[in-house]
Amino acid sequence: MSKYFDIKLVIEYFPQILSKLPVTLAIVVFATLAGVILGTLIALIRINKIPLLHQSALVFVSFMRGTPIIVQLFIVFFGLPVLLKKVGINANNWNTIIFVIVTYGLNLSAFMSEIIRSAITGVDTGQKEAAYSVGMTNWQTFQRIVAPQALLTAMPSFSVNIIGLLQNTSLGFTIGLVDVIGKVRAIGIRTYHVLEGYVAAAIIFIVLSIILNKIFSITENRLQAKLTKVNR
Amino acid sequence: MGLNFEFIWVATKAGIACIPTTLLLALVPFIIGTIAGTVIAMVRIFRVKFLAQLFKTAIDTLKAIPLILVLYILFFIMTDIVKNINMIFVAITALSVFGTVIISETVRGAFMSIDSNQYEAGYSIGLTTIQTLKRIIIPQATPVAVPVLCNNLIGLVKASSIMYLIAVKDILNGSLITASSNYRYLDAYIAAAIVYWILILTIEQLSRILEKKMGRFRKIIA
Numbered sequence A: 001m002s003k004y005f006d007i008k009l010v011i012e013y014f015p016q017i018l019s020k021l022p023v024t025l026a027i028v029v030f031a032t033l034a035g036v037i038l039g040t041l042i043a044l045i046r047i048n049k050i051p052l053l054h055q056s057a058l059v060f061v062s063f064m065r066g067t068p069i070i071v072q073l074f075i076v077f078f079g080l081p082v083l084l085k086k087v088g089i090n091a092n093n094w095n096t097i098i099f100v101i102v103t104y105g106l107n108l109s110a111f112m113s114e115i116i117r118s119a120i121t122g123v124d125t126g127q128k129e130a131a132y133s134v135g136m137t138n139w140q141t142f143q144r145i146v147a148p149q150a151l152l153t154a155m156p157s158f159s160v161n162i163i164g165l166l167q168n169t170s171l172g173f174t175i176g177l178v179d180v181i182g183k184v185r186a187i188g189i190r191t192y193h194v195l196e197g198y199v200a201a202a203i204i205f206i207v208l209s210i211i212l213n214k215i216f217s218i219t220e221n222r223l224q225a226k227l228t229k230v231n232r
Numbered sequence B: 001m002g003l004n005f006e007f008i009w010v011a012t013k014a015g016i017a018c019i020p021t022t023l024l025l026a027l028v029p030f031i032i033g034t035i036a037g038t039v040i041a042m043v044r045i046f047r048v049k050f051l052a053q054l055f056k057t058a059i060d061t062l063k064a065i066p067l068i069l070v071l072y073i074l075f076f077i078m079t080d081i082v083k084n085i086n087m088i089f090v091a092i093t094a095l096s097v098f099g100t101v102i103i104s105e106t107v108r109g110a111f112m113s114i115d116s117n118q119y120e121a122g123y124s125i126g127l128t129t130i131q132t133l134k135r136i137i138i139p140q141a142t143p144v145a146v147p148v149l150c151n152n153l154i155g156l157v158k159a160s161s162i163m164y165l166i167a168v169k170d171i172l173n174g175s176l177i178t179a180s181s182n183y184r185y186l187d188a189y190i191a192a193a194i195v196y197w198i199l200i201l202t203i204e205q206l207s208r209i210l211e212k213k214m215g216r217f218r219k220i221i222a
Helices: A006-016 A021-047 A055-065 A069-086 A096-122 A125-133 A137-176 A180-192 A195-231 B005-017 B021-046 B051-064 B068-082 B087-112 B114-124 B129-166 B171-177 B185-221
Strands: none
Touching: A006 A021, A006 A180, A006 A195, A006 B005, A021 A055, A021 A096, A021 A137, A021 A180, A021 B051, A055 A069, A055 A180, A055 B185, A069 A137, A069 B185, A096 A137, A125 A137, A137 A180, A137 A195, A137 B068, A180 A195, A195 B021, A195 B051, A195 B068, B005 B021, B005 B171, B005 B185, B021 B051, B021 B087, B021 B129, B021 B185, B051 B087, B068 B087, B068 B129, B087 B129, B129 B171, B171 B185
């Protein structure tokens, strides 16, 4: 074992691997943005039962939830250029990070749409009726009464999904993305020492998870404090 | 290069033939995870000295490490200890770690959802801890846990797909092998997606039936 694992190398590789952290973080940030926007759209389509779009959304969400993300990643990686070629865009030389962000954005949007939908429909109808009875419009009711309450119920599942997304980014290397894990493999090819790199990467992911968890729990507490103050 | 439906069908059939391997990769870790996860959850719920803290740290740490890293680290350790180890054992070990982590959280959540008054009520009429668990807590916690456990099983099926990276011939690998001669990888991935989709929809349907049965059970309690 000792000849394969050298703790000094973990420390030596750490800065090199850490230098690829922005790639991982960029995926998380952009995929989250895309996921939330698209997810809200899908949730609205499903709540208002817009014909045709509603059925398509159902199939889309079911597919995204029913297939492994690595399969989706490769379908986007191989399929998107074919699809774009039909409308005259050449995507063959695009950076792999774009395919990763597209996949994770789409995947997250399916999960987000379910969270947003159940959070919005979960708000008691009495709340809406109360708002209408004091003369609020549809939009005012949504913005002032429904959305704040829905946000609070959605927060825990939202955090779980973002942390899941962070872990899923680790699969990007399979299509050639040089992120934290891609860097470990690059070092491994050069030096034949890959286990040390994986341990360093694991440490990075553990620290990232702790930070993200902290951020989410602080946000949740603040949100709760703010809302209960309003209610009183 | 458009889609070749004839080839997709060939790859789909190859994927279907490999369903047993994927089920093995999901079910064995599911069973191991359920047993180990329940033990860990119990230790944490009853706050067993030292062990509870140890398990909490271990679960929180392992939860933060992506499965792919767990897999590769285990791969190096296991191939170093046993030469020519069958990759399926490495895959099952990695997925068992993953399964134990997620299932222990499920079981813990189910037990925590039962009001502590229920324990006190059990103790107040002279039941022992085991009796309280068996007659009062477990019957109430089970219907809460079952839907989440089914989700965990689906999570394991999906997670098992990355085992193609260590050359385990599961659904994904089975479909991909057919493309190795003609490079129609997009078609092969679509085929694999279809097989996974159908498999997971089936598990979801079974879970719904089970839930309904549990619902009936729940009504009797209430």
